[in-house]
Structures are given as C-alpha cells and as structure tokens.
Amino acid sequence: MTTAVYRSPAFLGAFWMVLAGVVYAAGNVLLQQLTMNMGFSASSVAFWQYGIAFLFSLPYLWRTGLSVMKTDYPWHHVVRVAFSALGVQAWAIGLASVPISQAIALVMTSPFFIIVGAWLFLGERVGPARWLATAVGFTGAVLILQPWSETFTLAAFLPIISALLWGATSLITKKLTAHERSESITVWLLMLLTPINALVAVGGGFAFPVGAAVPVVIVLGLTTVLAQYFLTRAYSSADAAYVQPFDDLKLPLNVVGGWLVFGYAPSSLFWVGGLMIVGASLTIMFFERRREV
Template structure:
C-alpha cells in the first residue's frame, strides 16, 4: 500500500483543477439559463411568475430520481417551520429575480445580485449575533457603492425595476442565513429535499395569484429546457463544492459576470457601459476581500 503523502500533492492539484472546471461549467449553464429566462419573459412576454413556477416544476420533475434515492425519510426534521420560512425566502428570491430579468439587461441584473454576500454579513450580525469587524463593514460599504454606481438612481434612465435583482439578493441572503443555521442541526439531504419539495408549491401559489398561464409550443420547449438547465447548473455547482475547497472554487463563481455579459451581447446585443465595470470591480473586490479574511480566520481557528 502506497504512502498517502506520496500521492496527495497530485491528488490535490487534480481536485483543484476539477473543482474549478465544475464551477466554470456551472457558470456557463447559469448563463444559458438566464438567456432562456430573459427570452421567455422579455421577448415572448410570458409572465415572470408563471415562468418561475414552470421552470422549477420541470426542475423538480428532473430531480425525482434524487428524491426517490434519498426517500421520504429525509424529510424528518425537528425544525419544519425553519425549512418553510427558508424556502419561502428562496421562492420570493426566484420570483423577483425572474421579474428583474424581464425588466433589465442581464449584465446589470448579474452585477447587482452579486451583492448577496453583503446582505448575509449584515444578517449574520443582526440575527445570528456574529461579530463583524471594521474591515468587513468597510468591504460591505464598498460593495454597495459599486451597486449604486451600476444602478445610478440619480439618472433619468433609472427605473424601480432595476432594484429587483438587489431585492432578490436580499431574499436569497436571508434564505442562506437560515440554511447556515440549519447545517449544524440537519443533514444536507434533509435541507435539499425540503427545498425541492416546497419550492414548486410556493412558486405555484404566487403564479396562481398573478393569473396562471399554461405554456405551449416554443414557450413550453424553452421552459422544459430551463428546468433541465436549472438541475444541471445546480449539479455542477454541487460537484464543484464537493470536489475542492469552497474557498478555492468561489472566485471562479465570479466569472458568471463576464459570462453573462458575453451571453447578453451575443443574443440580445446588450453593450454594457463603462460604469458597469467600475461598479462590478468594487463589488468583486469587496467580495474577494471578505473571502480572503474568512480564509485567514479559519486558518487561525484551525
């Protein structure tokens, strides 16, 4: 039997490369998904609430093999209402995100939704009582300055719909905080199954209230494709985090901005202006600074 120390360097480098590749693949899948979603809502005029419902309904159908594999026992929990609230926030985030894609260019939506880590930091301080130092508050402030540069609420071209991606970032941040509180007391399978089981009914209730729409023809085909892309993108994301350390693969997730800018330019002809890159640079820089600090803190704790 070989000594593990002899093989670990090669093993680590191969896992790092694979983790980065899976994260980039997830970014490409999400970019295509965003194009499909915006085409459905902006070009074909299919209601955003119905788009969100059918997308995740088809994603649930494609996820049934996983649900059958883990079984109904995975839903056993001592914290049912925490799961319900978490999924409610996630569903609201999905709804506002799809509505945002129906109203603003992809590049703007992607850049603004990247403010989610800053909402998580503030929520962790307020609701979880975590310590937030001066550096993290400063990084959060820089990130929001970047968001304001992209939004430009002082300009004549500003519309309130541009705030929808930020609202979705806030809602997804709230869902992430509850997920964080559950990871210490629940199995990952339980957290995943509750999300899959509840997300479609939540989206369905909103779609029903907004006026239910049944797809057909090209719209039906695109919605099935969106559901499949949702599952593929999430699966690639899971592979990335299970193959390599989260702190290592996370920066590759930031490639979703240029990937979505490229996709929006190729399909819709969106040409982002210079202020996007300034605002995005501030948001990305602040996010990476926070991640670097977290890595240092984890090493000190270890």
C-alpha cells in the same frame, strides 16, 4: 502528467464551477427570452423552471426517501424555502425588464446582505475590514443602478431584492446546518419550492407555455438542474475557498450572453461597479478564510 492535472481536485473544482457559470448564464438568457421577447408571465416562468427541475430531481428524491424530512424545525424550513421562492420570483420578474449584465452584478451583492444579517440576527462579530468591503460592494451596486439617470426604474431594484432574500435563505441554512442533515435541507427545498412558486404564479396570472415557448421552458428547467449539479460537483471536488473566485466569472459570462443575444452593452460605470462588487466579495472571502485557519 497531463492526466494527473485533469484529475487534480484543483482542476476539477475550477472546471465544474466554470461549467456551472456557463450553464447558469445560458439559463438567464433563456429566462429573459421568455419574459422579455416572448411575453411569457415571469411568475409562471419561475414556476415552470423549477417545476421541471423538480421532475428531473425525482430520482434523487426516490433514492433519498422522504423520511429525511423528519425535523424539529419545520417552520425554519418553510420560511427558508419561502424566502428562496420569493427570491426566484423577484429574479424572474427583474429579468423581464432589466439587462442580464445589470441583474447578475446586482444579485452578487448577496454576500454583503449575509454579513449585515449575521451581525443583526446571529450576533456574529464583523470586523472593520469586512464592514469596509461591504460598503464598497454596496457602493458598486449604486454605480450600476445609477438611480440619478433618466432611464432608472424601480424594476432595477428586483435583483437586489433577490440578493436580500437569497441572503436570508443562506442565513437560515447556516442555522439549520447546526441541527439538520444536508439531505434533509435539500429535500425540504425540493418538496416546497414548486408549491410555493405555484401560489405566486396563480397570484400573478398563471400561464401555460405554448408553441415556441414549450421547448425553451423545458431547456430552462434542464439548465437549472445542471447548474445546481455542476455547482455541487465543484464544492465536492475542491475547497470552497478555492473554487469560490471562479463563481465570480458568472459576471463576464452573463455580460457576454446578454451582448450576444440581446445586444446589451454595459456602460463604463457598470464595469467600475462590477469590479467593486467582485473585489469586495473576494476580500470578504479572504478574511473568512483567514478566520477559519
């Protein structure tokens, strides 16, 4: 009986998604350690993080082959990866000055940007319930940002810029999936992400990790690969609508990581805003699920 539970798609999907969240939170702690405490260039951290992740991905590229990159939509792929890389850069630079808990809550506004973008650029119909959920989610982000406070800085907007860029990436991915194989989309990402990150890193003053930063950068690259792998296992084990709520656990996981390592203690407004964002995203997921049935 117990073995059957552990082998069930529901258990495995939840297990892999939670594990992805734990590893992702650990990666964010390492990233902030490098940028905030060790003074390593944020744009260079992003390059090394995904450059090392690319090296770990070489066996996949060898098995898949570069022939899958043949496409009739090369610029769609280029723009998609460029948005993804700029989102990575904004995230890394944001974590150099913004507490992990605040950054992760704000980046969770990405689904709301996707809804607005789908309405503007894909012509999708957005009903009143999804508009209301989107408004609630963005209101939660304002409560977390607290732009009226004396401690507010423009750097606090960087996680939201990441959410916007990653939302645009998702919209282009959605459009590409109608014409392209998933392997093609993945290989284009792996092949272009590191070069684009390199260009941004050079513009921000390219830096090589030295001393104590070397093992931290290597482990950061490994956590990036593992998080993506566990995420893939989660979605392949169970229905996406089922496992998605477990992804929202990344908020408390990152809060715990930031509190244990850096002593960040979120305010009461943070929890109100965070619950609004999580509640709104779950509401949107519910209505998306009903529309699919």
